[in-house]
Amino acid sequence: MSDRIAGVALALLAAWYGWTAGEYQIDFADVVGPSAFPQVLAVPIGLLGLYIALRPDPSPGWPSGRHLLGQAMAVGLLVGYALLLVPVGFLPSTTVLAGALALLLGARPGPAAASGVMVSLGCYALFAWVLDLPLPPGALFAGPE
Amino acid sequence: MEILPALGQGFGVALEPQNLLLALIGCFAGTVIGALPGIGPTNGIAILIPLAFSLSLSPVAAMILLTSVYYGTMFGGRISSILLNIPGDAPAVMTCLDGYPMARQGRAADALAISAISSFLGGTLATIGLTLSAPLLAQAAIHFGPAEYFALYIMAVVAVSGVGSANPAKMLLSGLVGLALATIGLDPASGVPRYTFDSFELYDGIDFVVAAVGLFAISEFLLFIEQRGSGTEAKRLPVGRIGTAFHRMIYPMVTLRASLLGFIIGVLPGAGATMASFLSYTLEKRISDKEGTFGRGDPRGVAAPEAADNAAAGGNLVPMLTLGIPGSGTTAIMLGMLVTLNIQPGPLLFERQPELVWGLVASLYVSNVILLVLNIPLVGIFARLLTVPPRYLMPVIVVVSFMGVYTVSNSAFDLLLMAAFGVLGYGMRKMGFSLVPMVLGMLLGGPMEQSLRRALQASGGQVSILIASPLSIGLHLTTLGVVVLAIFLEIRRRRRLHRPVAPAEVA
Structure with missing residues (x-):
């Protein structure tokens, strides 16, 4: 269960992270602007997040x-x-x-x-x-x- | 540059009084940190880094301090393994197997001396290996352009994440999130603030030191609270007197085998001292355990893992110094310190900072001698420290962590950030997300993005520049190989996880 929550959270975070990156625009000529690298990162973070949400490990014993x-x-x-x-x-x-x-x-x-x-x-x-x-x-x- | 004259100059640096003193302090502190169960090498170095900064040591002096702490922890871990049957740090687990039985037979002093000698030999052999192999690797330097660096950084993050017993998806996620955290702050190329939430404190990005201290030291404290009360109060066995002649405490073949294995494992990214001591013990048992004495106090079972973990520590420094990619948490943190001191680690380090590299290498020889000298007569003092209960020691670690971060940044925001990273680190460790890839990602994120942008700038946006040279193709292929291997291991791990339990196993 822990993994499902973490995976979904990471996938959502990745979506937000990639989406927000699109707002970082600059006026002068730069082949790769400030938004490209975060957008590239967001894809594998989102996919791997979904992976652990779908195929979770057993939950660790959380303290109580x-x-x-x-x-x-x-x-x-x-x-x-x-x-x-x-x-x-x-x-x-x-x-x-x-x-x-x-x-x-x-x-x-x-x-x-x-x-x-x-x-x-x-x-x-x-x-x-x-x-x-x-x-x-x-x-x-x-x-x- | 020829190796011997360069090393000679290095000794000139290492033997300067200030550096010698730092090595001595580092060795002493490292042995203590290693001996105390609960603070391992990574935590110990994480909490000392801010101090190295705030004392405004030169890069070479700071590195000498930290590497001697690193070597020292490898020496120190064995003390509590032998006397308490609790490993002082993870690599010393195997030393318990034969060290504690020896101590119960009244041969604790022998076990401590044998392990000190084999630690010394392992560490020294690995340092020789480092001396010989590092310059060769560093010669690849001239072939590295932005595209090759980009490939190298990807390989570093993937290799550290990829191979291990844990879930590779989580390891890789940890590294990727680290890279993402590195993008917080002003973009150095364009000056655009990214992910700062308009908060002034985040404009400079997240300080690597703050994150590392929080992730490692504070999370350790939270884990300690949870594990408290689960173990029984350990009873320390007396050290006693050495009962074996000096020449009979050296096991040349055992030490040589273990050191070689340890060094090679140390050089490989992702595998560290813990794996080295485990494999060398297993190997030694297979080779020499003819009478079934291993596990019952066989000195060779002490000598092998100790030589291997010290050798692995030396091996770990090879990729860190030559390629700028750390293979372990400890070297990742050391690298972080170099980056923060404005030294770009990587293939050019040998060319641009020879006095740093060779001074460091020479000081490793010096530290090993200091450690041997410290550890044989003074072992009683270190042993006495083990009787201080952790409930009084852990608060000291917390205070030192806070002070370290405070003296670097003077801001309450960073102290809170450190505490937050502590909670994050705790959750990650519980769920099997390794901390090392994240720290590495935070470290390499900046240079990785810059090299990507520089490469594409030069090619006018042609992505094919990234795979234009044989070197970068080779690096990408290696990365791909690690990914394939990780997927393969993950499939096997899943099968084992979900294998239907046979009725006999239930009963």
């Missing part, structure tokens, strides 16, 4: 329950981290991320919190001092820019 929830929470944490890293700053956001991920992977709260602090301090030392790379200081320490 606890594992799926864990993955959803992990993705949520990653997205939150991506959005908050710059405004909040490296040290606080990394402490929370690393601690929460350890918790998610089955660590007990105490060690998880400790590992969060250690990971963020350790990475800060490595990146900022040893490698001399700029890390976001965050509004808390640097003040508003």
Whole structure:
């Protein structure tokens, strides 16, 4: 079933991809414009998508329950981290991320919190001092820019 | 150019203090990455690439760092195979078969030393092979025009996708979608923005590094969450002391056979170190297992796969350096770094950047020696790292991935994009879409389109220019051969999939 969905999605995507390519026109003389290559690609993507939709492999075992929830929470944490890293700053956001991920992977709260602090301090030392790379200081320490 | 003087100059580059230090760091990091189950060579290199950029290393220095990490992971994988019975990375699976039984018999130190020595020999023999064969292949350079490059790029994407145990339709789709992703952004020839949804961030296209780190490292993390709790907590066996004389730990014939096999498999696109170690173990078992000792702690069962996977790593570099087509995920990522550093890999690399190529080759010899020296006395330190539970290690990998991408791009958009590629990579891996063709497609999409357009521009739109030279015809025929082979394999795979189950098998 997974393959059928993916195959149909890919075929539709290929149709859209090839169709959209036709809009890329230029005025000056260019034998092969910007639309040709995507249009050429769209054909095999569409056909192969249809192929796996019609002749699917057995579905993989998708996670459910606890594992799926864990993955959803992990993705949520990653997205939150991506959005908050710059405004909040490296040290606080990394402490929370690393601690929460350890918790998610089955660590007990105490060690998880400790590992969060250690990971963020350790990475800060490595990146900022040893490698001399700029890390976001965050509004808390640097003040508003 | 003569090989020996060129190699001599290469050693001049490789032995510069900064490069030597980078090789040392790379070897150490690589061994650790290889030893830790859960981060393989591809992930390890993916998360280190952004760092190589943000430190603004020269191309040769960055390549030395990454290849020594690559060689290091091949050394490191065996440590957890032997001590934990869990392969540290995919190619080290076969080392478990005899390495773990040896460790249970109290011969862990012997197994580690034997595998280190055969890794060293395999790696060095492959580097010699690379030294001798790469310049020959690179001489084809002068015959390459845009049409030939176009044919070469098609062959690269198809060859990486085509042959394998997985569904070839999915492999090829993965490569084609990678090529399609490469068209996002401003078209370099005409300046027309394509598939950007009027978003400013997409004008430069999708950064290869962002996609690679997300696809490999973040997806690995998501897989890890799912697999957690399924395995039993592994118990690490003690290293102990070496109980065999040094000269009795070298198995010359075993190592030679395995290295040769590994090197050849490494050179072929699509086949990598994992296949090399598998085949060499099988071959060695067939040749020398007269008393049925394989699988019960036979040192030759440790020496063969370790020599082969290190040799395959060296072989993998041959098509990458000479033709600019990577045969594995790891070399694809290294190539991506070269492209981003504005170095066009391919047949002309030897002519235009001899100090890069030969400096790199020379540093491979140096790295092998460093690895041997690191791995025999310091194995206890690496072994101790294995006791750190993954629940504390995996968050570190996530943080390093994020920091790497952040220091390269400084944009929250790219961090989100990386997370999105992580989810995509996870889904692809679950469903059997290989990640390597996609990464390769993203890498080659740009040059492929440019070479096609340049070829057709020169011929005034005549498509026949694409098959005008014997070289491009040969390349297209090879591609066709791979496609036919893939279709044949797919038909056979389907038959096996749908074969009616005999009653005896049900019972």
